Amino acid sequence: xxxxxxxxxxxxxxxxxxxxxxxxxxxxxxxxxxxxxxxxxxxxxxxxxxxxxxxxxxxxxxxxxxxxxxxxxxxxxxxxxxxxxxxxxxxxxxxxxxxxxxxxxxxxxxxxxxxxxxxxxxxxxxxxxxxxxxxxxxxxxxxxxxxxxxxxxxxxxxxxxxxxxxxxxxxxxxxxxxxxxxxxxxxxxxxxxxxxxxxxxxxxxxxxxxxxxxxxxxxxxxxxxxxxxxxxxxxxxxxxxxxxxxxxxxxxxxxxxxxxxxxxxxxxxxxxxxxxxxxxxxxxxxxxxxxxxxxxxxxxxxxxxxxxxxxxxxxxxxxxxxxxxxxxxxxxxxxxxxxxxxxxxxxxxxxxxxxxxxxxxxxxxxxxxxxxxxxxxxxxxxxxxxxxxxxxxxxxxxxxxxxxxxxxxxxxxxxxxxxxxxxxxxxxxxxxxxxxxxxxxxxxxxxxxxxxxxxxxxxxxxxxxxxxxxxxxxxxxxxxxxxxxxxxxxxxxxxxxxxxxxxxxxxxxxxxxxxxxxxxxxxxxxxxxxxxxxxxxxxxxxxxxxxxxxxxxxxxxxxxxxxxxxxxxxxx
Amino acid sequence: xxxxxxxxxxxxxxxxxxxxxxxxxxxxxxxxxxxxxxxxxxxxxxxxxxxxxxxxxxxxxxxxxxxxxxxxxxxxxxxxxxxxxxxxxxxxxxxxxxxxxxxxxxxxxxxxxxxxxxxxxxxxxxxxxxxxxxxxxxxxxxxxxxxxxxxxxxxxxxxxxxxxxxxxxxxxxxxxxxxxxxxxxxxxxxxxxxxx
Numbered sequence: 221x222x223x224x225x226x227x228x229x230x231x232x233x234x235x236x237x238x239x240x241x242x243x244x245x246x247x248x249x250x251x252x253x254x255x256x257x258x259x260x261x262x263x264x265x266x267x268x269x270x271x272x273x274x275x276x277x278x279x280x281x282x283x284x285x286x287x288x289x290x291x292x293x294x295x296x297x298x299x300x301x302x303x304x305x306x307x308x309x310x311x312x313x314x315x316x317x318x319x320x321x322x323x324x325x326x327x328x329x330x331x332x333x334x335x336x337x338x339x340x341x342x343x344x345x346x347x348x349x350x351x352x353x354x355x356x357x358x359x360x361x362x363x364x365x366x367x368x369x370x371x372x373x374x375x376x377x378x379x380x381x382x383x384x385x386x387x388x389x390x391x392x393x394x395x396x397x398x399x400x401x402x403x404x405x406x407x408x409x410x411x412x413x414x415x416x417x418x419x420x421x422x423x424x425x426x427x428x429x430x431x432x433x434x435x436x437x438x439x440x441x442x443x444x445x446x447x448x449x450x451x452x453x454x455x456x457x458x459x460x461x462x463x464x465x466x467x468x469x470x471x472x473x474x475x476x477x478x479x480x481x482x483x484x485x486x487x488x489x490x491x492x493x494x495x496x497x498x499x500x501x502x503x504x505x506x507x508x509x510x511x512x513x514x515x516x517x518x519x520x521x522x523x524x525x526x527x528x529x530x531x532x533x534x535x536x537x538x539x540x541x542x543x544x545x546x547x548x549x550x551x552x553x554x555x556x557x558x559x560x561x562x563x564x565x566x567x568x569x570x571x572x573x574x575x576x577x578x579x580x581x582x583x584x585x586x587x588x589x590x591x592x593x594x595x596x597x598x599x600x601x602x603x604x605x606x607x608x609x610x611x612x613x614x615x616x617x618x619x620x621x622x623x624x625x626x627x628x629x630x631x632x633x634x635x636x637x638x639x640x641x642x643x644x645x646x647x648x649x650x651x652x653x654x655x656x657x658x659x660x661x662x663x664x665x666x667x668x669x670x671x672x673x674x675x676x677x678x679x680x681x682x683x684x685x686x687x688x689x690x691x692x693x694x695x696x697x698x699x700x701x702x703x704x705x706x707x708x709x710x711x712x713x714x715x716x717x718x719x720x721x722x723x724x725x726x727x728x729x730x731x732x733x734x735x736x737x738x739x740x741x742x743x744x745x746x747x748x749x750x751x752x753x754x755x756x757x758x759x760x761x762x763x764x765x766x767x768x769x770x771x772x773x774x775x776x777x778x779x780x781x782x783x784x785x786x787x788x789x790x791x792x
Numbered sequence: 793x794x795x796x797x798x799x800x801x802x803x804x805x806x807x808x809x810x811x812x813x814x815x816x817x818x819x820x821x822x823x824x825x826x827x828x829x830x831x832x833x834x835x836x837x838x839x840x841x842x843x844x845x846x847x848x849x850x851x852x853x854x855x856x857x858x859x860x861x862x863x864x865x866x867x868x869x870x871x872x873x874x875x876x877x878x879x880x881x882x883x884x885x886x887x888x889x890x891x892x893x894x895x896x897x898x899x900x901x902x903x904x905x906x907x908x909x910x911x912x913x914x915x916x917x918x919x920x921x922x923x924x925x926x927x928x929x930x931x932x933x934x935x936x937x938x939x940x941x942x943x944x945x946x947x948x949x950x951x952x953x954x955x956x957x958x959x960x961x962x963x964x965x966x967x968x969x970x971x972x973x974x975x976x977x978x979x980x981x982x983x984x985x986x987x988x
Contacts, residue, residue: 232976236942236969256979259920260972264943266915270830271946281915 230791231257235264240370244309265289284358286314286365300430302368305353312353315430316363338364344406348399350419350429369427374480375415383483386511386518390544392418392426393477397541399428400473404466404537411464413472414453415479456499456528467530470540474525482510486526502528518547603777605640608703610771610786613689623770626789627699632689635660635679638774639705642670646704647679659690659701669709699788703771706781801957806872809858817858823955824873825854827945828880834912835884844887853879873937927978935971942968 227249234241235257246254266281268290281288286303292313303314338355345351351367374392378384384392396418403410410417410428417430455471458464478486486505489495504526507519521543527533534540610621613632627633637645647660660679661669667681680690771786808816832846857876913921928936937956941947947955953964 232969232973236965236972252983253980255983256976259916259924259979260943260976262916262920263912263924266834266912267831267944268946270834271827281911287915 225789225791228253228257235261238264238268262287262289283314283316283361283363284356286312288314303365305365311368312365313350313368313429314363314365316361335362341403341406341408344402344408346399346402348395348426348428349402350427366429367427369419369421369429371420373416374418374420374426374476377420378415378480378483384480386481386514387548389477389481390518390548392480393473394541394544394548395426396428396473396476397470397537397544400466400469400537401541403428404469409464409466410469410472412453413469413476415476418476454495454499455530457530459496459499465530466537467533470525470533470537471530473537473540474522477522478505478507478510478526481514482507484510486510504528515547517550521547603779604643604707605638605774605776606643606705606778606782607636607638607774608705608771608784609636610634610701610788611636621786621788623772623786624789626791628790634689635701635703636676637671637679637703637705638676639671639673641673641707643673644669644706644709645671645677645679646702646706648702648704670707699790701771701786701788702783703785704781704783705778802872802955803957820858821854824876824945825851827947828854828876831944832880832884835881835910837888837910844884846884849883849887850880853883871933873940874933877936877940923979923982924975926982927975930978931971931974934967935974938964938968938971939975943972 227246231241231246231250231254233239241261243254243258246257269288272291283303285307286305288301288303289311290302292300292302299316301314301316303312304310305312335355338352342352342355350369353365353367355364356362372380383389396413400410400413412430413428417428419427419429421427453472453475455464455468458468475486487495487498489498504523507514507522508516521540524543525533525540534543610625611634612619612621612625612627613634618634621627621633635647637643639645645660661667667677667679671677671679771784775782802820805816805820809820829847829850832850836844836846854876857872857879909918910921916924928939931939934956938952941952941955942949949961949964949968952968953959953961956964956967958964958967
């Protein structure tokens with residue numbers, strides 16, 4: 221039998237199956253033994269390129285320090301390749317402009333414009349904007365290389381899994397509006413915002429890709445349907461030959477949000493002429509025609525961004541974002557959106573404190589509020605019993621997962637908790653990169669703290685009455701879960717919760733407001749909140765959960781805070 | 793042969809083609825020719841592209857091989873692909889040599905014929921390609937066929953299973969995986985500084 225825990229076997233499988241391999245890890249684990257497989261993977265990638273239609277006449281096998289691996293996209297004027305940066309040893313996405321010396325970008329002026337625009341874009345640093353690494357010309361080809369985002373596009377996600385709930389789509393749109401605001405501040409227009417250009421990174425973040433290269437000023441040319449058949453998301457003024465502005469981007473974003481929540485394009489047009497006719501109508505499309513249950517306030521926001529007259533739209537992308545965030549914050553009965561990054565840090569601080577105090581004691585328990593003197597701790601009379609078990613959820617089966625069990629992307633996980641007195645439960649996740657997420661509690665879950673005594677409570681439980689599960693969305697190598705149980709609210713954490721800062725642009729706040737059903741798609745293990753690179757680099761962040769005892773069976777006579785971890789293998 | 797005939801195995805098609813079955817011949821052509829032509833384009837140096845038409849070369853080699861089936865002893869399922877692959881490579885080499893001897897449109901210097909890299913060499917270096925070819929030569933026909941079909945011609949496992957007479961895609965996958973492992977082993981043994 222093949223042991224895919226063996227790095228060599230895993231590489232062989234990825235080679236045989238044409239799935240991505242982590243060559244950095246392979247070189248670390250195998251040293252030069254990985255080399256022949258690496259060579260074979262290059263040979264295979266080269267041939268796949270030939271077989272899947274790479275035009276070897278047009279596209280070089282190498283471009284600067286990049287080796288082209290696989291074509292992942294093709295537009296009217298450019299191709300996007302997954303490429304390998306030989307110098308920095310990482311995968312990147314490379315956008316190569318079509319056409320050699322006689323191609324559309326050969327004229328010095330257009331190329332200079334491209335370079336200027338890409339340079340400006342490269343200055344933008346925003347969590348929802350793909351990171352541009354550089355732009356150059358090698359031989360006949362000008363191109364731009366950037367962060368490789370492996371995830372599916374919004375277009376694919378909606379096609380495969382159906383539309384997002386309006387609140388979720390609004391949250392996505394707010395993130396993208398914030399991204400547009402950053403681009404516009406740098407003097408760049410996206411020019412080609414559409415669902416196919418919105419990608420989901422493995423950690424759940426939505427990223428705006430493929431910007432600034434809408435070189436064509438010819439509206440008709442850009443109507444040519446791409447391979448994915450995406451219609452254009454052009455604003456009416458562009459049909460009149462007016463220049464592309466930030467307001468045109470705003471319009472495209474509103475159409476993208478529309479698609480995200482309805483699963484359809486606002487304008488159903490098969491030809492350029494049909495689309496142009498629709499664009500000439502002074503009235504914006506009505507969201508409630510497409511989505512009768514839509515909140516009128518949300519419809520009003522979208523329709524304002526879709527105003528025929530650019531001047532009637534929001535004054536800026538930032539204003540559009542603000543309106544969306546305001547709606548999210550006001551909408552429904554759910555509490556204010558919360559800056560989850562801050563929560564995660566707070567929880568970790570608590571968890572670490574619990575352990576530090578616990579080192580001197582046996583068993584691993586800490587008096588509640590030990591680090592915060594304020595409220596007098598309610599004495600726990602006698603101990604209580606805890607049992608907590610992770611399970612993988614099938615259609616009608618529930619498979620218990622022990623320490624070291626294996627999970628894979630797509631697996632749905634839940635946690636069964638049984639306590640003999642009402643208790644506050646906190647569930648955290650840390651992946652192989654040291655990124656941590658608060659999985660429970662979250663305002664969107666129906667289940668709140670404390671959980672009831674003497675009954676088995678399944679977390680995360682339901683959202684709006686529909687059962688949900690945490691979904692493994694990425695290959696994390698190793699998933700560590702920390703389960704914290706306490707008869708009392710954990711004082712430091714609750715205090716942090718209550719004084720969280722108001723949402724601001726760029727903060728990963730939006731997943732708290734995801735309603736029914738949509739959650740599995742959007743979030744999951746690794747999909748909630750990410751620590752900033754600085755926080756990730758903080759000392760002791762790697763494998764911080766390792767300090768905790770493994771989760772095992774039922775434990776009786778627990779006193780104070782109980783903290784256990786379980787490690788699930790999630791091989792790359 | 794009806795289109796839904798279960799007789800899809802390459803060896804069976806070859807047997808029929810040898811007996812003059814036109815549809816078997818067409819099936820073989822349709823199955824391999826486009827992929828072989830694309831594959832061959834990676835083996836032709838860029839400078840020779842205007843002088844040698846790989847599509848013609850591949851088609852010619854393929855048809856000649858089919859006509860000459862009597863001369864090929866079809867022992868194992870992999871012998872045909874191995875033969876065609878080798879024959880195409882040899883033929884390209886000959887064509888390139890020939891092309892380099894006549895004055896090309898740009899007056900291609902003679903020594904380019906020996907040194908002009910092919911796109912595949914550009915992608916992986918000539919040394920690596922030599923080690924790869926050496927390793928392939930060290931394999932059995934069956935193994936070589938699997939590597940050729942999967943890594944070079946990009947066939948899916950269910951097609952490979954059907955072509956090589958294996959019971960399932962998974963069986964084809966396991967066999968291919970073993971063959972790839974063998975290539976890697978031989979390449980490792982031949983690597984400068986590698987295990988010997």
